[in-house]
Amino acid sequence: MKEIRVGVLGYGLMGKVHSHAYRVIPVIYDDHALNFTLELACLCGRSREAVSKRAASFGFKSYETDWRAMVDRDDIDVFDNCGPDSVHVEPTIRAAESGKHVVCEKPLALTTDDAYRMLEAVKKAGVKHLCGFHLRFLPAIQLARRLLDKGALGRVLHVRAAFLEDPVANTDLFARHRPGPPVSGTIGDLGSHAIDLLRFLIGEPEAVAALTRDVVQSEEVSIDDVFVAIVAFKNGVIGTLEASKFAIGRRSSLELQIYGEKGSMMFDLASLNYLRVHMAESGPQDLDIEGTRHINVTDPTHPYAKYWWGAGHGLGWGDAFVNELFHFVSCVVDGTDISPLGATFEDGYKAVVITDALARSARSRKEVSITY
Ligand SMILES: NC(=O)c1ccc[n+]([C@@H]2O[C@H](COP(=O)([O-])OP(=O)(O)OC[C@H]3O[C@@H](n4cnc5c(N)ncnc54)[C@H](O)[C@@H]3O)[C@@H](O)[C@H]2O)c1
Known part of the structure; x- marks a missing residue:
């Protein structure tokens, strides 16, 4: 069984929804299709007091208060960006450049140029990428x-x-x-x-x-x-x-x-x-x-x-994220394609x-x- 270690940026609505999804994937997909284990490795926010509290209640092993510190860590396989729109671009590109598979909430970026930069970065890095269109x-x-x-x-x-x-x-x-x-x-x-x-x-x-x-x-x-x-x-x-x-x-x-x-x-x-x-x-x-x-x-x-x-x-609405992130992690583990079922950064762009x-x-x- 391969272990996938996840780092999530943000503990607002999407940080909560994604963290919940990673926690329940092994419960929902137990004896059916699961060939990996998941570790909630790190949660990132800006306020030490708030992020440490959330990291504990969401079940993360550790936390960081600077996204650079999180994306540079070598004990994370998947970087999941649940930050606001304006924080999607640089952390996601840097995470891809450091070899992490990346998830980024929609909209991928606020400009076409930035979205294209993100697409180019994941292609160049050869990592798996998913843009958060969970309704699929x-x-x-x-x-x-x-x-x-x-x-x-x-x-x-x-x-x-x-x-x-x-x-x-x-x-x-x-x-x-x-x-x-x-x-x-x-x-x-x-x-x-x-x-x-x-x-x-x-x-x-x-x-x-x-x-x-x-x-x-x-x-x-x-x-x-x-x-x-x-x-x-x-x-x-x-x-x-x-x-x-x-x-x-x-x-x-x-x-x-x-x-x-x-x-x-x-x-x-x-x-x-x-x-x-x-x-x-x-x-x-x-x-x-x-x-x-x-x-x-x-x-x-x-x-x-x-x-x-x-x-x-x-x-419920949140359950689509469980299906979506199960698909993403399965593709990471099996080396299969996120597309056409999942939305890639190409779809996000x-x-x-x-x-x-x-x-x-x-x-x-x-x-x-x-x-x-
Ligand atoms: N797929 C969906 O249905 C769906 C629904 C809601 C929001 N979204 C998208 O998800 C993203 C997040 O939305 P939200 O509603 O969770 O926002 P939010 O404001 O509730 O949460 C944002 C989080 O990012 C953190 N953050 C902000 N700047 C940061 C920084 N520089 N470093 C580290 N952490 C930082 C904040 O502390 C907060 O925890 C947005 O892009 C939004 O469009 C998607």
């Missing part, structure tokens, strides 16, 4: 991809994606309008998740056009709080894409609708154990039973479900190119082509 690892999303790969909907014609959040769900909403380190707006924060899922399920976008609205009026910092966009894909699919942090009543809802020649599919993050599938010719016509199936993806036949609680006992194109389109009020 929800069983319903994997079922959707499987059905699309099998051509269940026929030729896909039209997609709609909307990631809607309520101001109540966003404690940082007003903070991000105050001067400080740069952060992404709604396009980069929520839109990037929808973009990755559309690339995962539908294909590469060719061009986008967007409009944004800055709801919080701040004289110092202007950030998009709402955006709507249209997307043309290279394979001829057309779609709409939108996200809002001011969708009152929608705490966290990512809705995907995919319409093809033979049927349609619908997914909503707010109801993540279900994929709704409608086939135009699903029953004998004379019985008139054409309708939408609400497929509960907890049956053991569905992706990842056999490792979890059993049929009918649903997964492409998402940044698309979010940048959306922002440029909103500024210029013109359509922007996507070139990687």
Whole structure:
């Protein structure tokens, strides 16, 4: 059994979620697929008092207060960056250069140049890399991809994606309008998740056009709080894409609708154990039973479900991170590819190119082509 030693930067929301995932991977995947052990080797923060407390409660063996000290250590195999957007680039590049396999939360970087530098660094270092688009690892999303790969909907014609959040769900909403380190707006924060899922399920976008609205009026910092966009894909699919942090009543809802020649599919993050599938010719016509199936993806036949609680006992949002990081560590141990199931830094870079194109389109009020 190979031991993988993990160093995590940050103990905020994502630091907590990733640390929890590494802890429970051996519990969930126990006698099924596990050929490694995990050690929570080091947690990094800036305040000694706070990080030492968190390191103890999360179960880390040690902590550091300077990310340079952590990424330079030789007792860490995986560096997992759960820091804010502005702290993604330099620690991740340095970790890759020192031979660590790297995980970095989305958005990979705040600029296309920085995202490209990160991609080049991991390629040059020859390390495994994963960008934190964990929604790919929800069983319903994997079922959707499987059905699309099998051509269940026929030729896909039209997609709609909307990631809607309520101001109540966003404690940082007003903070991000105050001067400080740069952060992404709604396009980069929520839109990037929808973009990755559309690339995962539908294909590469060719061009986008967007409009944004800055709801919080701040004289110092202007950030998009709402955006709507249209997307043309290279394979001829057309779609709409939108996200809002001011969708009152929608705490966290990512809705995907995919319409093809033979049927349609619908997914909503707010109801993540279900994929709704409608086939135009699903029953004998004379019985008139054409309708939408609400497929509960907890049956053991569905992706990842056999490792979890059993049929009918649903997964939660955080459980997708367990599946995602299990996939990542398995690829590190087995030497297999993160892609196409997982999002690599190449996917992270492409998402940044698309979010940048959306922002440029909103500024210029013109359509922007996507070139990687
Ligand atoms: N995949 C998802 O669904 C998802 C959800 C939320 C956030 N995110 C992404 O995860 C990242 C982190 O978000 P969060 O909500 O956890 O943020 P957070 O503010 O809750 O946590 C950030 C952590 O980084 C630490 N930190 C900041 N600067 C540091 C430095 N220089 N050195 C060491 N530690 C430092 C902070 O102390 C804090 O512990 C962001 O890039 C965000 O976009 C992803």
